Amino acid sequence: MRRLLSITLLVGCVSATPAMADNGPDWAPCAGDQRQECATIEVPLDYRGDGRIRLAISRIRTAKPETRRGVLLLIPGGPGNSGLYRPLTHGMRLPREVLDRYDLVGFDPRGVGQSTPITCGLTGDDAHPRNFQAWPGPGGDITANIARAERVAKACTRDPLVRHITTRNEARDIDQIRRALGERKLSYWGVSYGTYVGAVYSTMFPDRVDRVVLDSSDDPDPRRVAYGWVNNFAIGAEDRFPDFAAWAAQRANTYGLGDTPAAVRQTYLELAETQPDVRAYLFQALYADTTFPLMAEFMRAARAGDPLPTIPVPPPDQYQNTYSVLIATGCNDVAWPRSVSTYAKAVARDRLEYPLTAGMPQNITACAFWPYPPAEPATRVKPSPKVLMIQNLRDPATPYSAGLKMREALTAPLVSVNAGGHGAYFANGNACGNEAVTAFLVHGTRVSKDC
Template identity: 55%
Template sequence: MRILHRGAALAAATTVLLGLGAPLAPAAPTTSPAADRPVWGACPAGTPDARQQCAELTVPLDYARPDGPSVSLAVSRISTARPELRRGVLVLIPGGPGGSGLNGPSSAAGRLPRSVLDRYDLIGFDPRGVGRSTPLDCGFDHADLAHSHTLPWPAPDGGIDANLATARRMATACAADGGELVRSISTRNEARDVDRIRQALGERRISLWGVSYGTYAGAVYATLFADRTDRVLLDSNDDPDPTRVERGWLANYATGVADRFPDFAAWASSPAAGEHRLGDTPEQVRAAYLAAAERLDGAPLPWPGANPEQLDGNALRSAMLESLYADAKFPRLAELVQAARGRRPLPAPDGAPEAAVRNGTSVSLATLCNDVSWPREPGSYASAVAADRAAHPLTAGMPVNVTPCAFWPWKPAEPPVRIDSRGPSNVLLVQNLRDPATPYSGALKLRAAFGDRARMVAVDSGGHDAYLANGNACGDALVTEFLATGRRPARDALCPKAG
């Protein structure tokens, strides 16, 4: 996962709904049952790839009441240019939760090799609540959309009083403004929605490519609807522990950052870093980062245009986590550390349209809180933060801190899905060894849950997202072979570091 930019937990502040503009105003659910076929036409806001078409489907708000109110799903496609080679459809399941996937076909068409593009229609969608689908807006305050709030970083002294207040406020806002839609958003319902997309397309079986949180949604689909799957590719995999799910994903940031930060430290102490070099050894880089965060805890720097408009210690910690997602982001983290040391001015702040951030955060929160129960006792979070800060200073207790789910007014309507080995042997997992958001140790648990249904391609690489992203030629070739031909490695494979 990356909660939300994955995911990355409630990290909605960096999600951009590409090509969509601001989300539509919240719409009241319609009342017609959803058995429609897509009527393809131009996408409402244009697309990066002119071949992409869009349509709208209706699905039940509550699958227990299939003839009751419904919500809309925005779907998209790029058809194969070689219909004589077409195998079926490849449904692209976006990360998040809360990430947009409507322009997924445009993105994938620019990266996938011809051997894959010739065999599939690429299908994207905005999950329920997101973007061009019936959108959710919990009405969060501007301040609560800050990076250092959507991820529950404790106070510099480890205190969580401010986190408790933020969590209560955000849970109350969703309960007041989310309507019926907020209670319907869950991973089970996303899997059901994907199956409605399958039905609408007239396909007996579908292939899937899920990334980050999309690996869990894809695994849930492959469990609930195993006989309707063709080839299932899961990239950057979440731990499916049914007793914790998203609670475990948030906690796993401590492990993921510990696995990945040494890559940044090695780069920032090497000649390759050039003007971004922070020390002569990885140990010096780690010390420089921790010292910069501590300095900013006591003396934040003004940062006009950011939210909040200062670089404090927790803003640096949030930027550190985001920067570990790809090597290309390392220079920005180095620039922030250098600015904290007074050695360069601050770079321009990153930012996404606030309406998109609010929408993504709303859906992320609803999914986290509706999928699984969270502890309610504030004292349990305070003690967990104290222990985690000592064990994992890079993440400073954030991964086990309180979220709005502790004050969510509803219990999960259904239990989490237990991923198991029943079903066809048609699943391939691809995973970087040093992923800050979905660590390898958690991915191994998904591999174990699938049993002989799955094989795993592990890649000796760092970053979040593996196939055609932060992986390498060896891993990419094995995944392409699977998508194009269905052939998987006879046993789990490990691809060595490139170069």
């Protein structure tokens, strides 16, 4: 779930105009950064009932309207990440030939940021980012996790909007954005959890898609979805950790973590037994090579008993909002196991098979105590002739093996990138992969390729 579970530090953008005009959104410069325009539209709270909620949307129009193909919607990951500033933070990285052909459009999904938000209102240690993932206690003990999961489930179901936070509703919201923009079809670039949203949209509205890029996908198995995505973290960590271990071994004189990858791995495993936060921080550090130095310094300081470097975390309100939407989406999309013993046994097995993650991917979460059944069955993703996938070979959050399951469901061409980290296209991939996706967005060239 956090390709899904990554906590992205994005600043909110507020529209100066809260309503949608009859002929489309009422755009105005975004508060705080006028390089984008912002607006607000209304969508149904419940697509089978009553009520309305707001969605915050943003755009940067192409500077060359004569070459404009349409809209490129940027679907954020999470669940729970903001996408309102994505036209600036991600879209403006793209090459000029893409920017000349598309208006870049971002949005905060329902429940997130400047859209009608939700929060679980967690307090105390339950609200600490270290508990974003359910790391077991010493020896694999999950007693504290059980109590926390039950508290979180109770706290997160107080807001009536929570019941309506689902992937299928986000896909429906995207179609409302398409209508508000006056577009017959949408092109979009979904990253991480956004790939699943994009695959669900193309399944629900196949005649309304143009060119679709799915970047860093996970297994769309409708029997498991988010439950399976969390389980896959164990595989992703094993795929990716050798990159960090090799990097740290080359800098043994600086960090003292070991002069071979095997020695670095052993240092990590020993340290993690006595410094539990090391596990949580290391998993986040695997998302990009740029975070390797901070993680290595954290491990060095923890091992030496020196003051620990500061690990960046989101502001409390943003963290609470992200976590709330993450929990709501995962629990509403599919039924999770209810038996505590099921999780305890799975954690014990996982600790042996995947020691880097120590049972976390199989541990109990709030979804075990969620009081609602799924509102509707999860989507069985259907093949689409409009999709191009791109996937790094060593992704900690959405492992390559799981991405192959998405390719199988979509029967889509896949650009396989020999790189590590989460997010490929103009992120943690390489020039070859970037060029392949750009050619698709600009010219419609859709081919499988090893990069």
